Amino acid sequence: NMQQVALAESGPLSDSVLLRVVAVGINFRDVLNVLGTYPGDAGPPGSDCAGIVSASGSLVKHLAVGTSVLGQVPGCLGSHAACPWYTLEVKPGCLSFYDAASLVTTFATVDASYHGIPLCNTSVCLVHAAAGGVGLTAVSALRGLGVRVCTTAGSLPKRGFLRSLGILHCASSRSLQFASIIAHHHDHGCAHVLNSLTSPGMVHASASTLQQGGSFVELG
Structure with a gap:
């Protein structure tokens, strides 16, 4: 049209x-x-x-x-x-x-999502839908700070692409398995969660990965 x-x-x-x-x-x-x-x-x-x-x-x-x-x-x-x-x-x-x-919207979104949040090379962050524009920008920015990044993505090729970037922990964004993966590998949980997913249980499972005092940003 x-x-x-x-x-x-x-x-x-x-x-x-x-x-x-x-x-x-x-x-x-x-x-x-x-x-x-x-x-x-x-x-x-x-x-x-x-x-x-x-x-x-x-x-x-x-x-x-x-x-x-x-x-x-x-x-x-x-x-x-x-x-x-x-x-x-x-x-x-x-x-x-x-x-x-x-760059404009993706970088502005990521900058606003992490603005004022103290992160360092001992921090763990979860980025959902990490193979999209905002997700890839967030991964790049976090890795530039030395942050350990956990991700989700919706398909095998997307998860394979993220692993090719050096992301060790990449789970499906269509299940809640990411929560158990993070609990297994990171005892203290996540300092920050960046979420844009709305499937049942996703917000609760994502929040369950947060450490005490962690932050949760919802996009959408």
């Missing part, structure tokens, strides 16, 4: 930037949006993007025309899009536009 339409182009507001969109990252929210199954008004499709500043408002001082940027730009699924300057960051030169457009 999608079609290409021409929109009237206008200059940015005083605190906004007009982008020439180079790449757009598609999230699950966008899929629900175009299928008409998103709960409520999702707005126009597209949010994560990378592009080049083609015009900037009078109050925007640090994003000059020609600057390569990435950020959250609602309705960016088009050739151009406008947004407030504070939703953008300068794109690192080491990233392609396509890589940059894939």
Whole structure:
């Protein structure tokens, strides 16, 4: 039910930037949006993007025309899009536009999920659905801190992929077996659980793996 339409182009507001969109990252929210199954008004499709500043408002001082940027730009699924300057960051030169457009929501979600939580190389964290975008980002961030990571994933190929990354404990996300695996290998339990699964018993089993004072983040 999608079609290409021409929109009237206008200059940015005083605190906004007009982008020439180079790449757009598609999230699950966008899929629900175009299928008409998103709960409520999702707005126009597209949010994560990378592009080049083609015009900037009078109050925007640090994003000059020609600057390569990435950020959250609602309705960016088009050739151009406008947004407030504070939703953008300068794109690192080491990233392609396509890589940059894939990072915004996943990395922001992971950053918010672990913000302020003290983790170290003796910590154990459980990441559910770890073969997805947020899951892989969480695994990468945690391993960068030296954290011991336990994961779940829904299929044998996905679990095999996680094991190829060096994840020792990877269980099915379609059963509660992960709880007994963690109890067997980690006496003190998990410091943190990142969950997005809703099957019966999943939340209770996940919470049962937490150590005293541990944290639980529910996505969705």
